[in-house]
Amino acid sequence: MRRKIRTEEEKKEYQKEYIAWYQQENIEKHRLAAASHLRELRSRIFELLGDKCANCGFSDRRALQIDHKDGGGSKEIKSSESPTQYLRMIIKNLSRYQILCANCNWIKRYTHQEMLAPRGRVKIVRERPKRIYKER
Numbered sequence: 065m066r067r068k069i070r071t072e073e074e075k076k077e078y079q080k081e082y083i084a085w086y087q088q089e090n091i092e093k094h095r096l097a098a099a100s101h102l103r104e105l106r107s108r109i110f111e112l113l114g115d116k117c118a119n120c121g122f123s124d125r126r127a128l129q130i131d132h133k134d135g136g137g138s139k140e141i142k143s144s145e146s147p148t149q150y151l152r153m154i155i156k157n158l159s160r161y162q163i164l165c166a167n168c169n170w171i172k173r174y175t176h177q178e179m180l181a182p183r184g185r186v187k188i189v190r191e192r193p194k195r196i197y198k199e200r
């Protein structure tokens with residue numbers, strides 16, 4: 065059934081409903097497209113930030129991580145609307161980030177006590193996120 069769309073608001077409402085319907089109908093396709101988009105964004109960030117560990121030069125992307133230089137990355141991830149939005153925010157503020165290999169990143173976290181609660185106990189900073197895309 066077709067309905068007439070008169071106002072901008074009705075148009076937006078229709079688009080929202082259509083997108084929701086489309087995603088429902090194409091969940092798998094949507095998931096793959098979203099995952100691919102995330103990979104592209106992440107890959108662009110890696111290239112922009114030098115594509116290797118800023119500390120030791122390690123360059124196997126499988127063990128490279130985006131590090132917030134001043135810490136607080138977990139908080140940022142938690143407060144962002146989506147992984148895509150988070151990665152876009154990184155691109156806009158590149159100077160605040162660097163690439164570190166997993167070892168250097170953990171050593172930095174340990175040294176700066178980024179993962180310690182005030183009493184010195186390890187604190188779960190963030191709940192494991194729901195998987196919204198397939199790992200490759």
Ligand SMILES: [Zn+2]
Pocket residue numbers: 117118119120121122164165166167168169
């Ligand atoms: Zn390293």
